[in-house]
Amino acid sequence: MRTSLPTPLLLSLALASAVLTPAKASQRLALTAVPQTLLTPAEVRAEIGRVQGDPLRYAVAEPLNLDQRSGAWDQTETGLARWRLRIASDGARSLSLHLRELNLPQGAQLWLYDASGSGDRQGPYDRDSAAIYQGELWLPVVRASEAVLEVQLPMDATPELHLAVAEAFHGFRSLTSADGVEPKASIGSDSGSCNIDVVCSAGNDWRSEIRSTVLLSTAGVSLCSGSLVSNTAQDDRPLILTANHCGIRSSNVRTVTAYFNLQSGTCGGNQNGRTDQNLAGASFLARDENSDFTLFTLASKPPSTYNAYYAGWDARSGVAPQCGVAIHHPSGDEKKISVYNSAATPADNNRICQNDSCSSFFTVDAWRVVWTQGTTEAGSSGAALWNQDHRVVGVLSGGGASCSARSEPDYFARLERGWTANSSGSGQLKAHLDPNSSGCLTLSGKNPGSASPVTACSDPPPSDGSSCAPDSGDGGGGSPGPALLAGLALLAISRRACRAAAAA
Incomplete structure (x- = not known):
């Protein structure tokens, strides 16, 4: 120094009496x-x-x-x-x-x-x-x-x-100034060319859910994705759901910054999104390694100018999502959307490797997803998997999908496993997402201040997936050259800080 x-x-x-503004x-x-x-x-x-x-x-x-x-x-x-x-x-x-x-x-x-x-x-x-x-x-x-x-x-x-x-x-990851002169990634690296900006038509049916997705920075050095989620009190408590392997704990939750609306304004434009709509982490609530979830609160509710959305969820056991999306920040890039039009399948005891040799790993019961459009990358970890009913059913743990390996699956830790993963409130989702003890296993998403508390419910049957249909497949997150694509292929070995493989 x-x-x-x-x-x-x-x-x-x-x-002198004046409104304070920077120089x-x-x-x-x-x-x-x-x-x-x-x-x-x-x-x-x-x-x-x-x-x-x-x-x-x-x-x-x-x-x-x-x-x-x-x-x-x-x-x-x-x-x-x-x-x-x-x-x-x-x-x-x-x-x-x-x-x-x-x-x-x-x-x-x-x-x-x-x-x-x-x-x-x-x-x-x-x-x-x-x-x-x-x-x-x-x-x-x-x-x-x-x-x-x-x-x-x-x-x-x-x-x-x-x-x-x-x-x-x-x-040190690729990014540049915020004036858009040289298109680069927002905070991390440029994502692969097959990634789809949320402003593209693939996101048309998911405009509300897009507003709930945030980019998380921890201790000023690491990135993950997360989602603002609702609870049965429907009191707009600022709850953030992400993956346990993202490393957010009670000791560092105050170092977290959640960036809202960090997304490109044009389809495929790869413009630098805004970073000034952000909130700090506040209270660590719960986590579990084997169901790979972490839940914490932000220091305040998102201001009305953020136009945030509180995501709904589905924690029913054995109800496979028929189609849906993941919304995430691959490599810390602007917000992207990935689409799946074939039913996810349960995959139990999946080994999630945390280094190249897989000497460090955890196992997770997951939804196995193969993408119709888009993919995920490092930085996508913790992103929500949404089903055809627009409810969160899992968070991203790992996988092999990339722009150079489109047919490889990704694995999302199932929300049902985290619901009552442990008897204590610090190890389960139910205590915080259903504070009213309503017994509900499903909850629809909501706009701020727009719903009454839920005290009892009868969970509706899942839809039959008839709404699942192919999208047009437009717009990516940029146009990296062959050298970058080769680098992304190598990164797939340890991408998203972990790689899912069938348990030996």
Whole structure:
């Protein structure tokens, strides 16, 4: 780490009444006077070399020892005190930060943004932001190689500001700036060309369910997919369902960032989706290894501007889905949809390998799915499998499908197995998805605030699958060349952090 430190200037002028906004592009020239911390290239390269074989990793962490004394003070045009610090890393595809000992005075606001002024901007955060927990804040990504951490606050509150920059995260998977000039992946790598953007016609019957799917980043370095799910209280509790092997636990759930609506606006356009609609993880609820599920809550309900949807589910035993979709973020790319038009089949005691030699593995009872359109990749782990009735019936554990192996199956841990996987609430889904003890094994999805609690029910029979029909098959996630396709074929060996195989 190398730091350049101009002399800080603390101005003591009266506070002018104004709405707080980050510095405008016209003020960017002043950044040359702001201290810059550059991550040590050799240390970054060494860490990338150590972890790049893990298909769920998109970034590496570099420890820092910076605080409010490391930045520079000046004054905004509106008379507010402004503190700034630049963080840079050569070749970074994205940057994010972990802050500790954060104390934002009353009236202060904090941002992290692209130093160019034209890309991502995260924030504002204030002292009441749900993402801040016991002085810690895990900032979402900025797709740039240089980012600015900025705080604006009343002049008389400057002595109260305190923060420590504990870690910076250098994104090494392929992505670029958010201005769309060079189409790349949003947070992770570009997915294979057979992946289908959710905006394409394959997603037309699944517009609500698409709104429930999120990209999950844990501890600033790893990726998975997940879904916002409803419960029988129908109280809009922000429950996220994902896979146990994604590694989210009570010890790190506060490091999770859930990105909503990270998707391309055009079919096959592979445009960079937005990253500013995100929420932090809050409470770990339950997990089970053998049914490969994890359930946790977000720090707050999604704001109305996110237009989120609470997914329904079906936990009945032995009711095979006849057709449906998976909605996911392959390789951390924009949201994609995969379609299956043949009935899934139960596959018990499947061995899910967690390394190339399969010396580390777990077994799972799964739905075996072969795709009619699309596929899944690393980063798709934890994505929901939806049946013909638009209900979640499983989460992605592993498989061999890829753009170069279209006929290979994928395996989704069956929701029924996780329903009462253990007697304690921390090891089952039922305690949290049916808090009213209604006895329901099915629940339809809902828009926020649109349904009453369910206290008793008679689960409807599953539909006969007559709605299952081939789609037109349009639009992919990009057009990688032969070299990338070859790389994807090799990645299939350890893709999605695990590979499903029949138990020996």
